[in-house]
Ligand SMILES: Nc1nc2c(ncn2[C@@H]2O[C@H](COP(=O)(O)OP(=O)(O)OP(=O)(O)O)[C@@H](O)[C@H]2O)c(=O)[nH]1
């Protein structure tokens with residue numbers, strides 16, 4: 001079989017060719033700015049510029065123009081017109097951009113005039129990016145990265161999304177896929193030339209180390225949770241005995257009154273979550289019910305939920321009330337895989353007795369949720385914890401979709417490697433082919449019709 005043919009990106013199978021498509025237009029800038037940007041893509045983009053601005057500007061140069069309504073001739077605004085002929089444009093099609101005054105009436109008038117040109121229609125959400133993908137200007141992972149870049153809230157998210165948007169993940173996956181296809185070709189050579197003596201009976205032996213290496217890389221990528229940690233944020237559970245000051249602590253860290261605080265033990269029942277930017281890292285803090293023998297069914301349910309959420313956490317802060325006595329040597333009532341930090345609270349109280357306790361992952365946070373003392377150090381500590389967990393080379397897998405594809409690929413490779421000597425050539429090659437296919441779905445190189453709506457609906461209109 002022809003290796004080239006298999007590795008080629010075949011998008012013609014996905015949708016009819018885009019040539020002859022509608023020309024789309026949308027306001028691509030956010031609302032309320034002094035300048036608004038109207039973007040156009042499609043075969044009529046140039047015609048719109050001629051109709052409104054009077055001429056086609058030099059490619060990729062801003063040109064100051066009076067913009068007129070194409071039929072009435074009324075001057076609507078003065079702004080910059082730009083012309084990006086395809087295929088060297090963002091979408092691969094002819095594109096145009098009008099930078100105009102951002103007032104609502106101006107934008108409505110100019111957009112109305114653009115859409116009055118025959119062949120024009122308003123763009124749907126994500127449609128520019130979708131066209132860029134269909135025209136081979138970016139792969140699916142780059143499109144996802146772009147969505148993340150636009151939505152990034154913390155600096156760590158921005159950095160990861162930027163790498164992702166500009167091909168970091170796509171290149172890794174294509175590299176895996178190419179190597180897999182090479183190994184498959186070796187084995188298939190064995191199939192095609194089975195009767196000939198000079199074909200390496202050792203084709204399998206040659207292919208195996210490569211497949212093993214690939215499997216190891218896939219496993220390492222799957223084991224690496226940094227992508228989710230940056231994108232979705234670290235989950236930090238606040239746990240402790242009743243009245244330790246957990247709700248007071250989440251309020252103090254969030255600088256908002258989100259949880260009810262009272263001197264009555266067993267106040268918190270439901271899980272309460274708040275997303276915070278801690279030193280440039282996204283974290284979700286969750287306040288939980290105080291852990292004890294519950295006094296009511298509702299409290300028991302609260303405690304059950306607390307334990308379940310604590311088990312999922314990336315970090316657990318065990319809040320201890322120093323006025324109730326020195327901190328215990330080790331956590332009294334939970335066992336988790338995540339690091340458990342001791343946060344000794346209420347140091348403002350005269351009867352507080354801070355004392356080092358050795359049995360904790362980190363044990364020197366003495367704070368007062370009431371006065372705020374020690375909270376800055378705690379925030380920095382948590383930021384540092386997330387930073388340490390996410391540093392290094394950018395992770396290969398970021399979304400659940402990527403993990404699912406990589407997981408499928410790894411499962412096929414596991415079958416292949418597990419029965420390497422027993423499977424006949426066709427079956428062995430088939431497992432490798434299925435693994436390559438799973439990887440191809442990640443970048444959109446093959447078989448992704450069903451994914452497109454999922455990926456592109458995340459975008460806003462104009463992107
Ligand atoms: N002096 C002092 N009192 C505090 C501090 N933090 C909390 N408290 C008090 O401790 C009591 C319990 O606080 P909460 O925040 O409701 O404690 P909790 O751990 O959420 O309690 P449950 O939800 O019932 O498990 C309240 O009366 C708070 O005002 C602190 O740093 N100093």
Ligand SMILES: [K+]
Pocket residue numbers: 242243261262263264265266267268
């Ligand atoms: K309480």
Ligand SMILES: [Mg+2]
Pocket residue numbers: 246247248259260261267268287288289290
């Ligand atoms: Mg509480």
